[in-house]
Amino acid sequence: MPISVDSLDQYVLDMELRMPFHFGNTTLTELPHLFVRIEGGDELAGQEGIAAEGLSPLWFLKEPGVTFSDGLDQMLEVIDEATARAKEIKADTVFDFWMSLYEQQRKWAATTNHPPLLWSFGVSLIERAVIDAFCRKRRTTFHRAVHENTLGIDLGEIYPPLTNTVPADYLPTEPQREMAIRHTVGFTDPVTTDDLDAESRLQDGLPQTLAQYVERQGVSFFKIKLSGDVERDSERLVRLADVFSDLDRYAVTLDANEQYGDADSFRADWKQLTDTPGTGPLLEHLYYVEQPLARGNALTDATQETFTDWDNRPSMIIDESDSELQSLARALECGYVGTSHKNCKGVFKGIANACLIEHHRHEKQNKEYVISGEDLSTVGPVSLLQDLAVMATIGKKHVERNGHHYFRGMAMLPNGLQDDLLDAHSDLYQKHERGFPTLDIEEGRISLNTVDDSPFGYTPDLDLEQFIPRSDWTFAPKTE
Numbered sequence: 053m054p055i056s057v058d059s060l061d062q063y064v065l066d067m068e069l070r071m072p073f074h075f076g077n078t079t080l081t082e083l084p085h086l087f088v089r090i091e092g093g094d095e096l097a098g099q100e101g102i103a104a105e106g107l108s109p110l111w112f113l114k115e116p117g118v119t120f121s122d123g124l125d126q127m128l129e130v131i132d133e134a135t136a137r138a139k140e141i142k143a144d145t146v147f148d149f150w151m152s153l154y155e156q157q158r159k160w161a162a163t164t165n166h167p168p169l170l171w172s173f174g175v176s177l178i179e180r181a182v183i184d185a186f187c188r189k190r191r192t193t194f195h196r197a198v199h200e201n202t203l204g205i206d207l208g209e210i211y212p213p214l215t216n217t218v219p220a221d222y223l224p225t226e227p228q229r230e231m232a233i234r235h236t237v238g239f240t241d242p243v244t245t246d247d248l249d250a251e252s253r254l255q256d257g258l259p260q261t262l263a264q265y266v267e268r269q270g271v272s273f274f275k276i277k278l279s280g281d282v283e284r285d286s287e288r289l290v291r292l293a294d295v296f297s298d299l300d301r302y303a304v305t306l307d308a309n310e311q312y313g314d315a316d317s318f319r320a321d322w323k324q325l326t327d328t329p330g331t332g333p334l335l336e337h338l339y340y341v342e343q344p345l346a347r348g349n350a351l352t353d354a355t356q357e358t359f360t361d362w363d364n365r366p367s368m369i370i371d372e373s374d375s376e377l378q379s380l381a382r383a384l385e386c387g388y389v390g391t392s393h394k395n396c397k398g399v400f401k402g403i404a405n406a407c408l409i410e411h412h413r414h415e416k417q418n419k420e421y422v423i424s425g426e427d428l429s430t431v432g433p434v435s436l437l438q439d440l441a442v443m444a445t446i447g448k449k450h451v452e453r454n455g456h457h458y459f460r461g462m463a464m465l466p467n468g469l470q471d472d473l474l475d476a477h478s479d480l481y482q483k484h485e486r487g488f489p490t491l492d493i494e495e496g497r498i499s500l501n502t503v504d505d506s507p508f509g510y511t512p513d514l515d516l517e518q519f520i521p522r523s524d525w526t527f528a529p530k531t532e
Contacts, residue, residue, distance in 0.1 A: 054142040055149045056093035057182065060135045062522035063087045067106065067431070070256060070460045080120065083108065084527055086131070087434065087516050090181040092189065094142065101185025102514055103177045104434040105396055106455075111428060112170040114310065114347070114372070124527060126166060127173065133160055134174035138182075145204025146186050150179045150400055154377075169347075169375040169397070176398045180438055180508075183399060187507035194438075194508045195227040195445045198403060210377050210404040214411060219403055222410035227444035227504045232497050234273035234305065235265050236427070236454035243295060256460050257486050263295060265457075269493040272302040273450045275342075275426075280311025282321040290330035297333070303450070304337050305424070308344035310372060315358035318344045322366065340367040340389065340422055347373045351382045359387030369422050380405045384412065390422030393446065395430075395439045406446040425451030431459055432489075433473050437480070437509035444500050453491070453498075461490030466518050476511035477502045 065085045073080050084107045092099045109123030137156045143149035154175050161171035187197055197203050201218045208215030242248050242261040259265045266272075276292060278285045296302050312318040325331060349355060350373040359365060370383045371392040380391045390409055393402040402423075409423045425448040430436040436455060443451050461484055462470055474481055474489050479499035482492035491498060503509050 053095040054144060055095055055146055055182065055186070056142045057090045057096075057138045057178075058093040059091045060138060060178070060181075061089050061516075062131075062135075063089070063516040063519035064522055064525040065464065065519045066527075067459060067464045069458050070254060070258070071252075071260070071458060073429075073458055083429075084124075084525075085431070085435075086177075086522070087514075087519060088131070088135070088177045088181050089516055090138070090178065090185060092182070092185045096182075096185045096189050099185045099189040101181040101183070101188065101508075102434055102516070103180035103184065103438065105173075105177060106429055106431065106435065108428060109170070111372070112173060113167070121527065126170060130157070130161070130166055130171045130174035131177060132174075133157060133171075134178050138178045146182055147204040147206060147209075147400055149182055150175070151206075151209060153178060154398075167375065169372060172375070172398060173396055176396055179399055180395060184438070184508040192507065193505060194441045195504060198223065198445050199225065203400075205400060205403060207404055207407055210401065211381060211408050211411075214404070214407055217407070217411075219407055222407040223403075223445060224447040227441075227500070228447055228449065229444075229501055229504060230497050230499050231425075231440070231443065231448060232273050232450035233269070233271050233491075233493055234275050234425075234450050234452040235262070235271045236275045236277070236307075236452055236457065237262055237292065238277050239279055243291065257484060258460065258490065262292075266295075266299070270495040271493070272299055272496050274302065274304045275452050275454075276304055276306050278306055278308045278311060278341075278344075280308065280321075282324050286325055286328040286331055289325070289334050290328070293330065293334035296337075302337055303339055304334060305339050305342060305452075307342040307371075310343055310346045310350075312344050313346055314349050315345060315355040319358060319362055319365070338366065340369050340424070342369050342392065342424070342426070343371040343373060344368060345373075347375070351379070351386055356386040362387070367420055367422065369424055371426060374405075377401055377404075380408060384421075389420050390424065392424045392426040393442065393448075394426055394428055395435070395442055396428050399442055402442060403446065424448075427452040427454050429455040429458055431455040432462055432477075432481070432510070433465065433469060433512065433514065434510050437477070437503050437506070439509070440480075440498075440500055440503045441506070441509035444504055456491045461488040463488035465489075469512070469514070469518070472512040476506075 067085050087104045090101045109127040113123050141152050199220045244263045367389045369390045374391045406423045409421045413421045425443045430439050481489040484490045
């Protein structure tokens, strides 16, 4: 029986941040969180499925002069286009449904200025909602649906070298039951309380500084943002090395966030960074550098020439440049060791990427390959948990999670939903002494038992009527 969608609707929750979040020249204290709900048809008849994501358009765009509001309009447009096309599709499997929607959206986007990273985001929301409906209808878990391939994943459709293989050939037989948190250290994030003045100091009972996260939650994996100013970055790495010096062990990744225009300039600055006295102790714990080059130059022939001729280059992965279905294959040709996974870039795409990495790892056991887990400030009650379900299925042992850093736990949710989240996911969330749910991070780790055992990450039945219908909603940010 085919997979189809009878209806789709959208709801919005305006989430208030506990500290300002900077998008280029815009400073936000509020971020819209979109819920997409589908009602399935045919095999999924009568079954709802939900997906959700915070709407952060400037990560997808990063174009000079584009404001947050302009980017949000573009983001909503691609979501609406994917929503309209989804109701026209019938397919034999969930994977085929997604592939058909992806191709239709791609053809439409070719007539616009929307980049692939953005237009495919609209597809990813529908993809997740249909996966959710399928798992609930079949009363199965996401990991089981992937491992048994009831979703119909055709790896060869994305990467021909994987033809006639299935995800179970590459992915763990059991999902990860716990995972280490990799804490993000942003450019302006306070390291110690000395970095806080009276005005910026929060009194909400949650950690605020890096030192507080280390002390209270025991985190030992860190993602450090680079600014592209090598002297500033060197000074910061020396300082962080001192902060981490008391830890028995730790690991770091560096996120350059497209700060370099070309590979040669990054190579020159990397030499200066590594030659700076005092950076060595931290760089000894480095796993990889994420997206050093601007996305337009990250996968060029010139980049490939520089990277493949650079014998002692650091391990590097792409993130924003992973915008199309075969981007990872091109990145490996250019000298990168892998890519990131985020549900916003596509669930099936991420599964295929993880399988391709394992394929290469088996073929060339003396080389390093990475599929990392990164974050787009995902939070519950749906987005974070679905993302963790995919991370657990592909076997990630540590994952960047910074959404909880910018929000006051789940205090923005209605009280009843807060209680439901605590009841259904008591291993992932705990009740803060001030009454709201917050991630339960112990010794730097979170438990994923209830995430793994849910249909697709989350368990509670969600009444989306308690949020604002998209048709009645207008974005009105509080800015500084």
